[in-house]
Amino acid sequence: MSLKAAKEALLRKRYTEAIAILLEYCQDSPDPGTKEYIQAQMWLVSAYQRTGRADKAIAICEQLQENPDPQLQQWSRKSLVTLRAALEEAPDSGIKSNPDVASVVKSKPNRYRKGNVTLALATKFRLYYILAAFVTIMLVVGIIFGIHLWLIGLVSLVFTTGWLIAATISTIVLGTILFFMSPWIVEIAQKQYHRTQWVTLADLDEIAPEAVTVIEKFCELQNIDIPRLGLIEDRNPVAFIYGILPNSARIVVSRGLLQILDDDEIAAVYAYQLGRIRNLSFAIVTFATAPAQLIYLLHVWLSRLSFRARRAKNALRLIATIANGIYNFGNYIVLLATRTSSYLCDRTAAELTGNPNAMTRALTKIARGLVQQTQLGQPTSRLLESTRALGTCDYKTAIPIGMAFEILYAGQSEHNLYKVFLWELFNPWANWLEWHSTHALIGRRIKQLTSYVKQLGLTSEYDFPLILSEGRSLDRPKLHRNFRRDLLIQTAPYTGLSLGLGLSFTLFWLYNNWLPLSLSIVGLGLGIMFQGSLRYPSYRKVADTDLVGLLVDPYASTLCGQPVQIPGELLGYGRHDLQLGYTLKLEDQSGSIYLNYLPNLKTLYADPGQIIQQMEILAGESVLATGWFRRGEISAIDLSTLKPILENPKSKAKTLVSYHQLWNNVLSSAIVFLGLMVLAASSLF
Template structure:
């Protein structure tokens, strides 16, 4: 089932005059601070690594060597900064066949968008960006470049298919916000610095193997430091990426006086991505390749797009945002996301609508009121404990190594202390986490997809046993012909079913080759564990066709096997005499 929803029965209005000054939403943070801190820290990390490298190679003149290293680092960044737009142009033409158009041609497609571009460029005294259109029905938009006067603003044809003219205009205004704020240039520089750190990690790790023992140990420390800096830098970049999206939304609201149109645009973009993913035989290279640059994170499209599909009534769409706004897992998982959660963006836009004296789209006032009535005990009572379970494998190894070090210091054999103890902790963690993730599904109640997606208490850790009835409409990864994961659709939405064989990857491959193709297009009853992250999914346990044919999945099997193996090896090592 794939139906085009009716238009919003009542669109919230817009300001009579654009260009008003709006107070930035608190959730947005501070773009200048985020940019400055990110770049300063990344440069500091690169400088520290370059200094460490000089010590390793035992330069005869460390000061001169440091100066040369700094010059090379800065020169490399400068070249990458200015050359990257042209490299991106080549990639655009090769992968997506971008068509570069004039402002007049854009005006024929979206009159208000052309007006917004002309007005913003005139007010900000910047050159009109180079305008590109990609012939792809997946709705998206992104900006790249080195300087505002050499920026490129690219959208897909799907944007004009799924959005109204005023909504398209707010998307263009959002992308212009990136240009005016120069944040796209900061992102280019920050990304380059992070790549330098990763290259240092790889290079030092390889070179260290060819040095003497003392230098090799020092190289190992530098390589590990480079990798830690790389991870920290990645999360700094993600934070900067989310912050810049908030500020671009704010700019669009001020520029157009129409924050409600951008709220609708975000929801319709999610719907369009969902629709196109179901039609496609292969995954969209455009959506995958521009996920970090695009206006919307395609990974989050399932819940928002599904809600718009079944009902264009704003209050029903708004209920899906409860999880984004109030569930602590939303905050945790957002840390590794390039974009803010949709509910948070819509809430900020609703704040701007309120400042302009407008009605709020999606009845966010009611959503917030409902969220404030949620049980704080259910939301936060076990969250921090669950967070430990969520990271159980990593924490178990760390704790095991610490305990092992203490025991080794007390006289225990090093092999037992640093191998057996961590394995013992890991085995226990795997078995305990398994019981938390997969509660009994014996009496799993029947539900529907939208009800599950609207559950503000849903967790990515504690699976909710549930039975769903619907049609298997395709593979989870449409581009992988042997994929074993599937997409299930009922009358209320779509969800991914994750299949797990007892035989691991080989079993998944065989299931994808033999079973899944027979299931596609059939009505089924599925049982498993529903989970909610940035995107919702279901760990499949049993799928039954209307003809009575059953297929089992075993998502908890390898946790059990892994835990038992770890405990067995640990026990053997502990009782062994050596």
């Protein structure tokens, strides 16, 4: 028997089978000191606990306490406290009823007895979507019209009525052409990144028969043709739709999505895409993202060319980076439409399947699959990047949820990992994060799906009513107080610039016309310096915690780092996307997290081989990471120090020191010095 089979049994909650596999593995293991043997023992503790045999789990933990590894000793102590408390707790023989569950005839506990139900959704969601769709269309048309005005300005100094009429007519013509050509543009662009295999309903029926039923019923009710179905051989869990007319829509899914979802969850994802046909958001998004797809295609082409080119590599990479930035900025045009339509599409998925819980599980499994496919030091998958607005959820904001559920499925933590939703539901920074997301945050979508569960009289997934109840007991004044503090940090450079500009206008009579520029630069530098002092607070209150404790903290900040200290194993490293440092991956007893490592200038550019050598030595070793944790799109730790836990005189491993504070101070000081130089130079003329 292998550990892989045991892990699969644990993930599927077949604990008795997992126990049998793990016991056989431990008996056959020749060396009880190996990492694999210890992992098997830890999984046995988890399996025994979940089957109600806390006594056997306690016996294993007591043996593990004798292991010399300090991390394992700490894990054993924490587990013993929980297990002994569970052993002493009196058994509850009563059967508790769920007040949210009504009597549903012939229905499973997690789904309704039939599909095509009608669910209530607040009117505001429909109004928000209608307004967002109108704004998106006007933005695209306005950009086309603005380009025409810019071109007219190049050839004529006077904007006559004739020019304006010509610009208006040309905008209408080009907008119409773009509207009908946008599916072709998206399809041509997608062919450059991957190959789409077009399949039939019969092919899909072999994989997901319920999805076929949902598609056929929807198309019959809407009196439209069956959408063209595509399959991409990619391990990233992706599903997206594009097209202009309902009769010519294309729904494409990846092999990775079909592999990680169950039949009812696949049906829910297809129903979500059908929801885009129902509210026509698929046409609006296709129309608005087509120009951005061309820009992203330019980015990909320049990136490939830079690898083959013998000259001007850096210039090509710079232009490719600029094109990627323009593409990301272009996604903001459709953010309102895609974000507001996600609530309507979730409702359609729940109505067509009669199974809102399936969509709930699909969202969390997709997030977990995204985490599993993320590779250290590798660029983001072009499939994910190019279909960000067209897909089911935003891969950028799904990572924290995916990390929590990866830990949950591994069964390596006793924390209530469902609390990871509290941050998205109640932290004010979640509003800021969602504003930059192509879709509503997963926690907020599940909250709405839970309301459909209640309407259908079903049992909700992930104890979500309890999570909502716990959220109401959070310290709201503290949440908003922390948010106001973070706003002060975020706006410090702009505040400094504004104060410098205002002071220059107050004292303009004392100097010359260069005073506003110089004092503005000085104010900007001082603002950045002040921002750094708050982003990286003192270590006098450093918290000794683990990854789970950080992920489920509803008070975690996006800007102000929380000083933390986490023991774990360094899994690997990779160069940062902007080539300004390195990204490291640390695994503790519960999961893994990324570390942002920023060396000093000398070692970063003059002697990078020394850094790589030290990281190679530390890879696979037990280390203690100290730094500042932030919860955002990617929950990560800005590293301060990384040192080996076991001091070995024969080993060449040394402590890695990161210089985030130093770089901030150097940058801010350089800006202040520049402002003073401008002020001094202006006095000579």
